[in-house]
Amino acid sequence: MTAADSKLPLRRFGQTELLVTPLCIGCAPLSDMPRVFGYSVTEAQALATLRAAFNGPITYMDTAGAYGDGESERRIGIVLREIGRLPAGYILATKVGRDPRSGDFGGEQVKRSIERSLRLLGLDQLQIVFLHDPEHTSFEKAIGPDGPLEMLLHYKAQAIIQHIGIAGGPVDLLIRYVETGAFEAVITHNRCTLLNRAAGPLLDIATRRGLAAINAAPYGGGMLAKGPDAYARYAYREASGAIIERARRMAALCEEYEVPLAAAALQFSLRDSRITSTIIGMSHAERVAQTLELARHPIPDEIWPRLDRAGFDTDDL
Numbered sequence: 001m002t003a004a005d006s007k008l009p010l011r012r013f014g015q016t017e018l019l020v021t022p023l024c025i026g027c028a029p030l031s032d033m034p035r036v037f038g039y040s041v042t043e044a045q046a047l048a049t050l051r052a053a054f055n056g057p058i059t060y061m062d063t064a065g066a067y068g069d070g071e072s073e074r075r076i077g078i079v080l081r082e083i084g085r086l087p088a089g090y091i092l093a094t095k096v097g098r099d100p101r102s103g104d105f106g107g108e109q110v111k112r113s114i115e116r117s118l119r120l121l122g123l124d125q126l127q128i129v130f131l132h133d134p135e136h137t138s139f140e141k142a143i144g145p146d147g148p149l150e151m152l153l154h155y156k157a158q159a160i161i162q163h164i165g166i167a168g169g170p171v172d173l174l175i176r177y178v179e180t181g182a183f184e185a186v187i188t189h190n191r192c193t194l195l196n197r198a199a200g201p202l203l204d205i206a207t208r209r210g211l212a213a214i215n216a217a218p219y220g221g222g223m224l225a226k227g228p229d230a231y232a233r234y235a236y237r238e239a240s241g242a243i244i245e246r247a248r249r250m251a252a253l254c255e256e257y258e259v260p261l262a263a264a265a266l267q268f269s270l271r272d273s274r275i276t277s278t279i280i281g282m283s284h285a286e287r288v289a290q291t292l293e294l295a296r297h298p299i300p301d302e303i304w305p306r307l308d309r310a311g312f313d314t315d316d317l
C-alpha cells in the first residue's frame with residue numbers, strides 16, 4: 001500500500017488547508033536517544049521503520065531538530081532522498097528550538113535550527129514547524145523582539161514555513177502560548193493518557209480556538225505499550241511505585257476483556273473528540289501495522305469507566 005492509498009480518515013489540521021490522519025508516526029525513538037528511552041536504535045533499524053512508515057496509510061509524521069540533535073531529521077532525510085520527495089498527501093512536521101549545548105533560545109538560534117531542518121530533511125519548504133519545549137526560555141523572551149516566534153513568523157511570511165505551532169510540556173504555559181493567537185496547532189505530551197490527564201484544560205482551549213490539538217506519547221513514552229513490568233518508565237524517567245501499580249491494575253483489567261493495554265492506551269486518545277491526531281513513537285518497522293491493529297482492536301464501552309476508577313493523575317508532570 002502506498003501513502004496515496006490511505007484508508008484512514010483525514011482530519012483538517014486546525015483551520016489550515018492541511019489534512020492529517022488521526023494517527024501520526026513519532027520519530028523521537030528512532031533518532032537513537034538511549035538516555036531518554038533507555039535503548040539504542042541503529043540507523044538500519046530506523047531507516048527500515050521509516051520506509052515502512054512512508055509506505056503505510058499513516059500519512060502524518062512528527063519529528064524535531066532536537067531528537068538526537070538532528071539525527072531523527074537526518075535519518076528521515078535519507079529515506080526521503082531514496083523516495084525522491086515527500087509522498088503526495090504526506091504531512092511532515094518538525095520542531096525548532098534551543099541550542100542543546102549553550103541553551104540559546106533566541107531568534108538567531110531558531111533561524112539556525114530551521115535552516116538545519118531544511119538541509120537535513122532535504123526540503124525547501126516545511127509544512128508545519130513547532131516551537132519546541134518553550135519551558136526552556138521565558139514566555140516574554142519567546143514572543144518578544146528578536147525572539148523565536150518573530151523568526152518563525154519571518155519564515156512563514158516568506159512561505160518557507162507554511163504553518164506554526166507550539167509543542168511542549170507544562171500545560172499552563174502552553175495555554176499562554178495558545179492564547180497569543182499566533183499558533184495554529186499545539187502538541188501536548190504524556191499528559192493525556194490513561195495515567196495522566198493534566199492536558200484537559202489545554203485541549204479545551206485549543207479546540208475552542210480552532211487550533212489543531214495534537215496528543216503525543218499516548219503510551220507515556222512506552223510503559224503503556226510494553227507494560228509496566230517490561231518498561232517501568234513514564235515520561236522518560238523511572239516511574240513511581242504508584243504509577244506502576246496503577247498501570248498494573250489497568251493491564252489486569254484489560255486482560256479481563258482480552259484487550260491489549262496498548263490498544264486501550266491508544267484508543268483512549270483516539271476517542272477524544274478534541275484531539276486532531278495522536279503521535280505514537282516507534283523504532284521498529286512492524287510497529288506501523290501493529291499500531292493500526294491496536295487502533296482497530298474492539299474495546300467494549302464498559303472498560304472505560306473501569307479504567308478511570310483504576311486512577312489517574314490530573315496534576316501536571
Ligand SMILES: NC(=O)c1ccc[n+]([C@@H]2O[C@H](COP(=O)([O-])OP(=O)(O)OC[C@H]3O[C@@H](n4cnc5c(N)ncnc54)[C@H](OP(=O)(O)O)[C@@H]3O)[C@@H](O)[C@H]2O)c1
Nearest residue numbers: 026027028167189216217218219220221222225281282283
Ligand atoms: N515536546 C514535544 O513536542 C514532544 C514530546 C514528546 C513526544 N513528542 C512526539 O510524540 C511522539 C510520541 O511520543 P514518545 O515516542 O515519546 O512516546 P509514546 O508514543 O508514548 O511511546 C513510544 C514508545 O512506545 C513503544 N511502542 C510503540 N508502539 C508499540 C507497540 N505496538 N508495541 C510495543 N511497544 C510500542 C516504542 O517502542 P519501540 O521504540 O520499541 O518501537 C517506544 O518505546 C514522539 O516520538 C515525538 O514525535 C513530542
